[in-house]
Amino acid sequence: MEPGVDENPAHRPHPKTYGGVSFWLSFIAVLVSSFLSALDLTAVGTALPTITADLNGQENFVWIGSAYALSSTAFLPLSGHLADVFGRKPVMMISIVFFAIGSALAGAAQNMNMLIAARTIEGIGGGGIINLTDIIISDLVPLVDRGRYQGLLGITWAFASAIGPPIGGSLAEKASWRWLFYINLPLTGIAIVVVGLYLRIKTPEGSIMTKLKRIDWLGNLIGISGTTLAVVGLTFAGVRFPWSSAQALAPLIIGMFLIFAFIMYERKVPQEPTIAWEVISNRTSFCGHMATMIHGMTSVSIIYYLPIYFQACLLASPIRSGVDLFPTAFVMSPAAFIAGTVVTTTKKYRPANIVGWILTVIGFGVLSLLRADSPTGKWVGYQIIVTIGTGIIYVCTIFPVLAPLPVSRTATALAFFAFIRTFAQTWGITISSTILQNELKKNLPQAFLSQFPQGADIAISAIPLIPDLPEPLQTEVRTAFASSMSVIWKTMIGISGLGVLTLFGLKEIPMQSHTDENYGLTEKADEEVVVNTTGERGISTRMCY
Numbered sequence: 288m289e290p291g292v293d294e295n296p297a298h299r300p301h302p303k304t305y306g307g308v309s310f311w312l313s314f315i316a317v318l319v320s321s322f323l324s325a326l327d328l329t330a331v332g333t334a335l336p337t338i339t340a341d342l343n344g345q346e347n348f349v350w351i352g353s354a355y356a357l358s359s360t361a362f363l364p365l366s367g368h369l370a371d372v373f374g375r376k377p378v379m380m381i382s383i384v385f386f387a388i389g390s391a392l393a394g395a396a397q398n399m400n401m402l403i404a405a406r407t408i409e410g411i412g413g414g415g416i417i418n419l420t421d422i423i424i425s426d427l428v429p430l431v432d433r434g435r436y437q438g439l440l441g442i443t444w445a446f447a448s449a450i451g452p453p454i455g456g457s458l459a460e461k462a463s464w465r466w467l468f469y470i471n472l473p474l475t476g477i478a479i480v481v482v483g484l485y486l487r488i489k490t491p492e493g494s495i496m497t498k499l500k501r502i503d504w505l506g507n508l509i510g511i512s513g514t515t516l517a518v519v520g521l522t523f524a525g526v527r528f529p530w531s532s533a534q535a536l537a538p539l540i541i542g543m544f545l546i547f548a549f550i551m552y553e554r555k556v557p558q559e560p561t562i563a564w565e566v567i568s569n570r571t572s573f574c575g576h577m578a579t580m581i582h583g584m585t586s587v588s589i590i591y592y593l594p595i596y597f598q599a600c601l602l603a604s605p606i607r608s609g610v611d612l613f614p615t616a617f618v619m620s621p622a623a624f625i626a627g628t629v630v631t632t633t634k635k636y637r638p639a640n641i642v643g644w645i646l647t648v649i650g651f652g653v654l655s656l657l658r659a660d661s662p663t664g665k666w667v668g669y670q671i672i673v674t675i676g677t678g679i680i681y682v683c684t685i686f687p688v689l690a691p692l693p694v695s696r697t698a699t700a701l702a703f704f705a706f707i708r709t710f711a712q713t714w715g716i717t718i719s720s721t722i723l724q725n726e727l728k729k730n731l732p733q734a735f736l737s738q739f740p741q742g743a744d745i746a747i748s749a750i751p752l753i754p755d756l757p758e759p760l761q762t763e764v765r766t767a768f769a770s771s772m773s774v775i776w777k778t779m780i781g782i783s784g785l786g787v788l789t790l791f792g793l794k795e796i797p798m799q800s801h802t803d804e805n806y807g808l809t810e811k812a813d814e815e816v817v818v819n820t821t822g823e824r825g826i827s828t829r830m831c832y
Contacts, residue, residue: 322446327451376482387479431634569691594608643676651783
């Protein structure tokens with residue numbers, strides 16, 4: 288049975304007491320932190336071939352991305368619980384510090400093992416930043432009014448996505464890939480200062496020992512172990528080892544079993560669970576999480592594999608492939624903002640989710656039509672269609688996830704929300720890379736294919752060679768890449784179709800107009816604009832909650 292509005296005091300209307308100086312300073316601090324994480328995430332992909340060649344790490348290149356994904360995914364549930372116990376600001380600060388340390392070590396890496404270890408540390412920080420961003424926004428703004436602010440967060444991500452790939456390509460091509468990581472250091476410095484000075488939010492009282500005793504250490508150990516094994520299995524599967532091999536299946540199966548065991552353990556054992564069972568036990572929240580998972584799998588394929596199309600089929604340089612991704616970056620932000628504004632204005636989230644999934648299915652359908660010689664108008668226009676859809680879904684799945692829940696469950700729900708999205712992105716990358724690897728084995732000319740060793744990623748290894756190939760071999764290779772990538776997009780059509788099915792499980796539940804009074808802005812007298820429920824405006828000196 289879905290929770291009703293009257294059953295939850297969090298749904299009670301109250302004056303909108305946010306929007307003043309303290310609020311905006313805190314919100315800017317959150318956006319700066321989010322920008323930092325997004326820039327790193329989007330910049331590394333375009334420089335991956337250069338990094339791999341420089342460190343002679345063709346066999347382990349996949350771990351440059353997977354180590355980051357592994358650590359950020361594994362620690363996401365714990366970061367949400369730590370935010371409840373210790374407060375949002377300390378966990379955000381620690382996450383930024385981890386990110387800075389990982390970035391410094393990555394920039395100084397002398398071999399692949401050092402780089403992989405550094406990316407693992409960086410991932411812990413990056414995952415915490417992403418998670419705390421959503422949690423803090425939820426503390427500041429009630430769900431019913433959050434659409435516009437989620438849209439502003441989407442704009443921040445889109446801007447980072449726009450400049451990230453060109454920056455990554457430029458540094459890899461013109462300077463050194465190491466500056467991809469060193470550039471994070473002044474940015475983390477800015478983020479620490481801004482968060483430290485301007486993120487004015489409450490911190491729970493109590494001693495360190497008392498708070499440490501509240502952490503479900505055994506449950507988190509099970510969850511982290513399961514996630515680690517599952518991501519290791521996904522990383523190995525399809526490229527380094529066949530899906531049917533023990534090296535891929537054993538960690539994947541054991542990992543998925545432990546993740547299931549973690550969820551069941553959290554339901555029954557701890558008094559203060561890391562993931563509360565009620566965040567997935569109702570139909571609307573469950574379908575919202577499923578939609579988030581499907582969106583994570585499909586949207587990541589666009590960010591990771593459109594640059595491969597540009598470089599392999601259109602012979603774009605790393606810098607140019609980043610520029611060619613501009614339609615995705617610049618369209619996603621207004622799509623996300625408009626969708627969030629529509630949800631806030633109409634107080635309904637189902638219509639936006641319906642439009643988003645329909646456009647996503649259509650967008651992947653037209654992407655599958657791209658060929659090696661497709662004109663600019665097609666690959667730009669097709670990007671726009673699919674990006675509008677994914678941009679809408681990026682913002683709008685959070686509303687059905689949170690609408691049925693009391694605000695006291697926001698942090699744990701958002702931690703699981705972020706975990707699902709990040710874990711699904713790992714699945715999406717693995718599925719896409721497996722498809723591309725297998726299709727290239729079938730479609731590439733045998734004389735060209737034979738030069739790549741067993742277990743190497745053909746796409747990463749082949750792309751630097753394509754511009755210098757003689758004709759007609761170059762055209763044959765470009766055509767093989769285009770037809771192989773078409774299979775990726777066709778697969779994403781089917782997976783996005785599952786997202787359409789989640790719409791039938793969404794119930795339109797009135798969204799909370801209340802935030803958790805245990806968190807939010809600190810008690811500081813400040814002149815703020817107060818907008819009451821009748822729409823009257825005025826200036827008042829109040830306690831900022």
